[in-house]
Amino acid sequence: METEVVIAGAGPVGMALSIALSNLGVANVVVERGAGVHPLPRAAVIDAELHQAFILHGLGDELAPLLTPIRAADYVDANGKVLVGGDVSGIRLFDDLPSASFHFQPEIDALFLRELRARGGGFMPETPFVGVEQSVDGVRLLLEDGRAVSGRWLVGCDGASSTIRRSVGIDHEDLGFEQDWLVVDTRIHDRAGSGLPDVARQICDPMRPVTMISCNRDVYRWEFQLQPGEDPKEMNQPGNVWSLLSPWVNPLMADIIRSASYRFHGLVATTFRAGNVFLAGDAAHQMPPFMGQGLNSGWRDAFNLAWKMRWVRDGLADDCLLDTYDPERIHHSRVTVERSIEAGQLIDQFAGRVSHGIKPGKAYGSGTARPRYEAGAVVGDHPRTGTVYDKWHLIGGDASALTHMTVVSSNRGVPALPARGLWRSVALSSADSLGADHVVVRPDGFIAAVCDDASVDAMLRELCSRMCV
Numbered sequence: 001m002e003t004e005v006v007i008a009g010a011g012p013v014g015m016a017l018s019i020a021l022s023n024l025g026v027a028n029v030v031v032e033r034g035a036g037v038h039p040l041p042r043a044a045v046i047d048a049e050l051h052q053a054f055i056l057h058g059l060g061d062e063l064a065p066l067l068t069p070i071r072a073a074d075y076v077d078a079n080g081k082v083l084v085g086g087d088v089s090g091i092r093l094f095d096d097l098p099s100a101s102f103h104f105q106p107e108i109d110a111l112f113l114r115e116l117r118a119r120g121g122g123f124m125p126e127t128p129f130v131g132v133e134q135s136v137d138g139v140r141l142l143l144e145d146g147r148a149v150s151g152r153w154l155v156g157c158d159g160a161s162s163t164i165r166r167s168v169g170i171d172h173e174d175l176g177f178e179q180d181w182l183v184v185d186t187r188i189h190d191r192a193g194s195g196l197p198d199v200a201r202q203i204c205d206p207m208r209p210v211t212m213i214s215c216n217r218d219v220y221r222w223e224f225q226l227q228p229g230e231d232p233k234e235m236n237q238p239g240n241v242w243s244l245l246s247p248w249v250n251p252l253m254a255d256i257i258r259s260a261s262y263r264f265h266g267l268v269a270t271t272f273r274a275g276n277v278f279l280a281g282d283a284a285h286q287m288p289p290f291m292g293q294g295l296n297s298g299w300r301d302a303f304n305l306a307w308k309m310r311w312v313r314d315g316l317a318d319d320c321l322l323d324t325y326d327p328e329r330i331h332h333s334r335v336t337v338e339r340s341i342e343a344g345q346l347i348d349q350f351a352g353r354v355s356h357g358i359k360p361g362k363a364y365g366s367g368t369a370r371p372r373y374e375a376g377a378v379v380g381d382h383p384r385t386g387t388v389y390d391k392w393h394l395i396g397g398d399a400s401a402l403t404h405m406t407v408v409s410s411n412r413g414v415p416a417l418p419a420r421g422l423w424r425s426v427a428l429s430s431a432d433s434l435g436a437d438h439v440v441v442r443p444d445g446f447i448a449a450v451c452d453d454a455s456v457d458a459m460l461r462e463l464c465s466r467m468c469v
């Protein structure tokens with residue numbers, strides 16, 4: 001079998017990449033060892049940034065009923081006294097979307113699989129792969145049954161123990177975090193009458209830190225930090241799980257959907273590209289879940305890569321545009337992993353167990369700014385360059401937003417657009433263009449440049465050079 005992009009793994013990242021590529025007219029095939037999607041929940045949160053990306057990719061109506069907006073996020077002591085955080089319902093990246101929403105991952109995965117097929121992506125279930133071979137102009141995904149799937153590029157979206165990563169010899173940087181936690185998802189019979197708070201909460205109890213998250217609708221999650229000497233298997237026995245849950249729920253009030261012990265890591269691949277092979281999602285980075293960023297980071301990888309593949313496929317940019325994936329996503333993921341680790345260390349610190357010297361402002365719910373792209377397809381040192389454009393929804397009304405670089409200009413005039421590549425001009429008010437004359441927004445919603453009239457021509461030339469255009 002032959003396609004343009006071979007996607008190894010049909011987790012939420014591989015499926016999102018397939019949908020994005022199909023929307024951009026890039027043929028792709030997703031190869032998966034399972035019969036369908038994973039039936040149990042893992043990730044629970046989608047950020048506004050990714051929510052907006054899926055809306056622009058045409059999934060807004062289907063996603064809306066599957067999401068519950070986050071209301072509050074905090075760290076509390078063992079007695080429930082709030083240490084940091086609180087109501088986050090007023091925090092907005094985009095005017096009309098909550099800063100984050102809870103979902104039940106199997107519902108998202110089922111939606112993605114339907115959409116993957118509907119938009120023309122190929123899907124090969126029950127097809128384990130064992131490795132990858134590269135030549136100058138393409139890749140071959142080697143299947144367990146001796147066949148192969150060929151393509152120009154391959155993206156390894158095959159999760160934490162990635163066969164693809166090992167096959168191309170990419171190593172991990174270990175950022176030094178390792179903790180065992182027991183994660184328990186429950187379905188609450190009477191959610192409204194349960195008295196359980198609508199919150200993402202870290203309970204900094206010196207005896208045992210606990211995370212509690214009011215997930216989507218009637219689903220509620222608890223995560224219990226396992227203590228030295230506790231055997232994860234033993235702790236996962238039903239009697240022990242119900243005993244841990246007993247301060248909040250009992251078997252008359254809730255069913256257990258799944259309970260599993262996980263070792264939380266902080267790992268980032270040393271490169272996200274090896275020739276025509278790319279890594280995305282957990283294959284590229286793994287982080288403790290305290291900031292809810294694991295899957296969001298994987299979706300960021302997918303949207304970063306999709307438009308660049310389209311540009312290179314169509315000769316709108318040279319292959320080295322794809323080299324910008326690595327510095328952009330490695331740096332962003334690394335900072336995200338570091339912050340997720342700090343958010344976890346802060347729990348132990350607040351509990352008085354150990355001091356990591358971390359400031360309370362590192363906690364979630366405290367409004368810490370997101371990392372930004374500092375190298376790659378960005379130019380200039382404006383503080384908003386390399387961050388997500390918060391008026392993306394205003395320029396996303398037609399399909400060209402997903403393919404074109406958009407030069408947003410306040411009413412003072414429109415610059416000459418570069419001849420190569422796909423570029424378009426949009427006029428917005430000065431307030432909507434960050435108070436600048438021009439803001440250049442990429443197809444993945446990130447700001448490539450912020451400039452005034454005097455510098456715009458030079459900035460666009462430099463940007464083109466960095467984009468290999």
Ligand SMILES: Cc1cc2nc3c(=O)[nH]c(=O)nc-3n(C[C@H](O)[C@H](O)[C@H](O)COP(=O)(O)OP(=O)(O)OC[C@H]3O[C@@H](n4cnc5c(N)ncnc54)[C@H](O)[C@@H]3O)c2cc1C
Binds near residue numbers: 042162296
């Ligand atoms: C307890 C827990 C809580 C989490 N909470 C959050 C959260 O709140 N928010 C968040 O953003 N993230 C969270 N995460 C992280 C999130 O679950 C992962 O980041 C996400 O599932 C990764 O998606 P993926 O598509 O990269 O990989 P996966 O979901 O692991 O998918 C990989 C796919 O590749 C397939 N595959 C692998 N090897 C092969 C092979 N050899 N042949 C064929 N197919 C193969 C697998 O079957 C699988 O379908 C959490 C994780 C855990 C463990």
